[in-house]
Amino acid sequence: MTYVAQPASVGMIMGKVLLALGLGIAAYVIYFGPAILVSLTLASLAALACEALVLRLRGYVIAPFLKDGSALVTAWLLALSMPPLAPWWLVVAGTAFAIVVAKHLYGGLGNNLFNPAMAGYVLLLVSFPSHMTQWPAAEMLAHAHLSLLDAAIYIFTGHLPAGVTLDAITMATPLDMLKTQLKLGHTVNEVTRAPLYGYLGGRGSEVIAAAWLVGGLILLKQRVITWHVPVAMLAALFAAALWFHVYDPDRYVAPWFHLATGGAMLGAFFIATDPVTGPTTPMGKLIFGAAIGLLVYLIRTFGGYPDGVAFAVLIMNMAVPLIDLYTQPRVIGHDSKKSDRS
Amino acid sequence: MRRLYGFPGGVHPPEHKTESSGRPIAPAPLPARLVVPLLQHIGNPAKPVVQPGQKVLKGELIGKADGYISVSVHAPTSGTVRAVEPHPVPHPSGLPALCVVIEADGEERWVEKTPIDYLHLDPSEVRNRLRDMGLAGLGGAVFPTYVKLNPIPERSVPTLVLNGCECEPWITCDDRLMQERAPSIVAGARIMRHLLDAREVIVAIEDNKAEAIAAMREACRDTDFEVVVVPTLYPSGSGKQLIQLLTGREVPSGGRSTDVGVQVFNVGTAHALDRAVNHGEPLISRIVTVTGNVRRPQNFEAPLGMPLAELVTLAGTPREDTTGYIMGGPMMGFDLNSDQVPVVKAMNCVIARSERLFPPLPLPLPCIRCTRCAQVCPVRLQPQDLYWFARAKNFGKAQEHNLFDCIECGCCAYVCPSHIPLVDYYRFAKSEIWAREREKKAADRARERHEFRLQRLEREKKERAEKLAQKAVASKDTAAMPNPDAQAKRAAIQAAIERARAKQAGIEPRNVSQLPPDKLKEIQEIEARRAKLREAMQKQPGDTP
Numbered sequence: 001m002t003y004v005a006q007p008a009s010v011g012m013i014m015g016k017v018l019l020a021l022g023l024g025i026a027a028y029v030i031y032f033g034p035a036i037l038v039s040l041t042l043a044s045l046a047a048l049a050c051e052a053l054v055l056r057l058r059g060y061v062i063a064p065f066l067k068d069g070s071a072l073v074t075a076w077l078l079a080l081s082m083p084p085l086a087p088w089w090l091v092v093a094g095t096a097f098a099i100v101v102a103k104h105l106y107g108g109l110g111n112n113l114f115n116p117a118m119a120g121y122v123l124l125l126v127s128f129p130s131h132m133t134q135w136p137a138a139e140m141l142a143h144a145h146l147s148l149l150d151a152a153i154y155i156f157t158g159h160l161p162a163g164v165t166l167d168a169i170t171m172a173t174p175l176d177m178l179k180t181q182l183k184l185g186h187t188v189n190e191v192t193r194a195p196l197y198g199y200l201g202g203r204g205s206e207v208i209a210a211a212w213l214v215g216g217l218i219l220l221k222q223r224v225i226t227w228h229v230p231v232a233m234l235a236a237l238f239a240a241a242l243w244f245h246v247y248d249p250d251r252y253v254a255p256w257f258h259l260a261t262g263g264a265m266l267g268a269f270f271i272a273t274d275p276v277t278g279p280t281t282p283m284g285k286l287i288f289g290a291a292i293g294l295l296v297y298l299i300r301t302f303g304g305y306p307d308g309v310a311f312a313v314l315i316m317n318m319a320v321p322l323i324d325l326y327t328q329p330r331v332i333g334h335d336s337k338k339s340d341r342s
Numbered sequence: 343m344r345r346l347y348g349f350p351g352g353v354h355p356p357e358h359k360t361e362s363s364g365r366p367i368a369p370a371p372l373p374a375r376l377v378v379p380l381l382q383h384i385g386n387p388a389k390p391v392v393q394p395g396q397k398v399l400k401g402e403l404i405g406k407a408d409g410y411i412s413v414s415v416h417a418p419t420s421g422t423v424r425a426v427e428p429h430p431v432p433h434p435s436g437l438p439a440l441c442v443v444i445e446a447d448g449e450e451r452w453v454e455k456t457p458i459d460y461l462h463l464d465p466s467e468v469r470n471r472l473r474d475m476g477l478a479g480l481g482g483a484v485f486p487t488y489v490k491l492n493p494i495p496e497r498s499v500p501t502l503v504l505n506g507c508e509c510e511p512w513i514t515c516d517d518r519l520m521q522e523r524a525p526s527i528v529a530g531a532r533i534m535r536h537l538l539d540a541r542e543v544i545v546a547i548e549d550n551k552a553e554a555i556a557a558m559r560e561a562c563r564d565t566d567f568e569v570v571v572v573p574t575l576y577p578s579g580s581g582k583q584l585i586q587l588l589t590g591r592e593v594p595s596g597g598r599s600t601d602v603g604v605q606v607f608n609v610g611t612a613h614a615l616d617r618a619v620n621h622g623e624p625l626i627s628r629i630v631t632v633t634g635n636v637r638r639p640q641n642f643e644a645p646l647g648m649p650l651a652e653l654v655t656l657a658g659t660p661r662e663d664t665t666g667y668i669m670g671g672p673m674m675g676f677d678l679n680s681d682q683v684p685v686v687k688a689m690n691c692v693i694a695r696s697e698r699l700f701p702p703l704p705l706p707l708p709c710i711r712c713t714r715c716a717q718v719c720p721v722r723l724q725p726q727d728l729y730w731f732a733r734a735k736n737f738g739k740a741q742e743h744n745l746f747d748c749i750e751c752g753c754c755a756y757v758c759p760s761h762i763p764l765v766d767y768y769r770f771a772k773s774e775i776w777a778r779e780r781e782k783k784a785a786d787r788a789r790e791r792h793e794f795r796l797q798r799l800e801r802e803k804k805e806r807a808e809k810l811a812q813k814a815v816a817s818k819d820t821a822a823m824p825n826p827d828a829q830a831k832r833a834a835i836q837a838a839i840e841r842a843r844a845k846q847a848g849i850e851p852r853n854v855s856q857l858p859p860d861k862l863k864e865i866q867e868i869e870a871r872r873a874k875l876r877e878a879m880q881k882q883p884g885d886t887p
Binding site: 001002003004005006008009010012013061064065068070108109110111223226275276278280281324328329330331332333334 | 355582594597672676700711713716723724757763
């Protein structure tokens with residue numbers, strides 16, 4: 001038996017993920033106001049409460065599982081995917097679905113087939129589309145600013161401060177606007193000249209994407225994740241976008257725009273890399289990541305939703321057992337030509 | 343410079359080598375009583391050849407090799423055999439095994455030492471002598487050395503590797519041996535090379551043993567042996583991994599190192615070979631690292647059979663918070679269930695445990711498929727899948743995913759953030775599969791026996807019927823004629839009976855190979871009485887029909 005162990009634990013891994021998310025959250029607060037902090041806190045409390053409740057119902061020891069941090073990671077990823085000004089019950093409902101149904105009804109930590117945060121997000125997106133598309137405008141574009149307290153009051157009661165209208169603080173997202181304007185016959189070049197757009201992606205949101213990228217590189221350096229999924233996903237997204245962009249630059253936006261907007265970076269480094277719901281073999285991770293990248297592009301460009309990360313991840317989650325089965329690496333001492341399953 | 347190829351995975355746990363590597367090897371004082379197990383190697387236990395009360399000399403044979411995979415066992419000192427009986431031995435099962443208990447007389451009188459003239463003797467004769475001198479691998483697996491020195495004629499072994507890697511934490515017995523007795527190791531390697539007819543000899547040492555590297559380089563100066571420094575990475579000391587590291591060749595699954603033309607021996611084995619061949623000394627002692635929660639960690643040259651309790655006190659009285667002893671290293675070793683077990687050929691290291699040095703691992707959490715285990719697996723298995731199959735008792739699937747390629751190095755368990763004792767699951771699955779295989783074989787045999795019996799009954803019935811028919815015809819044809827055939831037949835029957843009787847007399851009773859000598863003696867006496875009785879019966883021909 002093995003008497004020694006590396007000083008690593010599930011809790012430490014999840015803690016590193018939360019820390020690496022911190023950078024992007026800071027950028028979020030700077031560019032879109034402090035409302036995100038309210039929904040992050042709300043989702044965290046809801047997740048911990050649900051986790052404790054279900055563990056108790058299942059007759060598990062609660063403390064070591066609560067301390068593993070996995071519920072918090074789910075809560076944060078869900079909150080970061082949602083519009084920060086979404087009403088409190090939406091956040092709670094999404095978190096509860098993620099923890100209770102997507103995680104524990106599948107067997108709890110390590111057993112779930114679908115990424116819980118994305119399952120919760122998609123449930124909300126298809127059930128409450130109007131609430132889920134109310135995104136705040138970046139601070140420099142908004143006509144009014146909400147303080148932390150104002151945001152909390154709005155999230156819990158739905159009341160805005162006197163003189164502030166919803167239109168003054170919300171705005172279409174860069175991806176959404178691009179989609180609708182292209183349908184109206186505008187060219188990419190005309191659309192992206194709007195103040196909503198920055199150098200690469202949306203104003204403000206491109207900085208947040210950069211922060212997710214840095215956080216992801218930290219996770220790579222810390223060996224929390226491997227390079228396979230993020231590189232494959234971003235490369236596939238880039239390649240697909242490049243192909244169409246070269247074909248018709250007026251109708252298909254540049255590949256770097258795709259990397260710098262929406263959930264691409266967050267998805268590549270923090271969501272698609274979820275070990276529980278992803279493949280385990282190196283080759284499988286490459287296939288999984290590339291397929292997600294491709295699906296994201298297809299959904300964004302031809303689908304009914306402005307962004308496609310959540311759907312792409314969930315769809316590919318279903319394929320994981322099959323991917324693992326057919327990508328088993330050659331075991332040392334075995335013939336490379338002969339398949340082990342034959 | 344030799345090009346190194348590397349192997350996948352591997353880990354680098356804290357080394358803990360300096361605790362015991364600084365002090366020279368000390369000879370252990372002779373204990374008053376030695377308990378020498380008859381099974382200290384892989385294979386069949388040796389057959390006891392001594393009886394209680396018998397005097398033995400140092401190096402005298404006390405157990406004879408039994409079968410192809412077996413080696414002999416010798417008295418570690420001169421004295422009197424007190425008993426041949428089961429005793430606790432160092433084994434994970436904790437089951438007692440047959441041992442020869444010797445009371446030392448303190449005189450250390452040797453049997454006559456007869457060195458082996460390996461350059462002039464027939465190689466097979468040399469190998470038989472090595473078997474009779476008790477040589478087994480001292481790296482921990484204790485495989486009979488003479489078997490490994492027997493290359494199959496059609497498969498040559500061009501490369502001989504001396505393994506001085508010692509990659510497990512805490513253990514330093516090979517390190518010290520190389521520092522202090524490098525010339526003897528080289529002398530042993532010469533013998534190995536001669537018997538294997540190897541073209542090249544590589545001494546592989548991990549780069550954390552600078553003094554050992556220097557000493558071995560010095561000892562190899564007048565030879566064409568090559569000392570190769572390999573990076574410190576666990577489990578580079580494992581045979582297959584070392585071969586891959588040095589040659590880039592993979593030992594085929596289920597195959598042996600000779601399949602890729604390499605034979606690997608531990609440096610301690612080479613030293614023991616030198617003592618046996620050039621000095622005529624059978625394997626009766628070994629270097630043991632005593633370390634961990636002891637006051638003066640050190641390596642000792644201990645006689646086989648020395649009680650563990652006496653060995654560990656050589657490193658100072660055990661600290662109060664000692665909770666037990668690990669045999670081997672912390673990656674692959676196991677708990678000794680008693681401090682009364684003896685030193686054996688496989689005991690390279692004893693680590694005193696304490697909660698401070700080896701804190702209990704936290705409660706295992708579920709596997710999150712993080713694949714850290716797969717990243718460090720030197721065989722490139724998918725440990726997280728094997729764990730899943732073993733847990734679900736889906737043994738067929740586990741086998742399909744190459745469970746039996748697992749070398750149980752423990753890298754996966756070492757890095758698991760959920761602290762799952764992965765290797766324990768693989769051992770469980772392997773033993774279950776073995777047990778099922780045995781059951782299946784037994785059932786197959788029983789079925790075959792049953793079918794054979796039915797066939798035999800059928801055949802006998804048919805034969806009887808035929809015979810009856812023939813007899814009926816014969817009696818009709820030759821009613822009153824004297825039959826010369828019948829007489830010949832009768833004589834043949836008589837001869838057959840005689841043959842059967844002679845054969846019976848020659849059959850040895852079974853199930854006696856593992857009995858202590860006093861029992862054997864008793865059986866022999868009974869046999870003698872029986873023989874006498876038989877003789878007496880034959881002297882009275884009138885009684886026999």
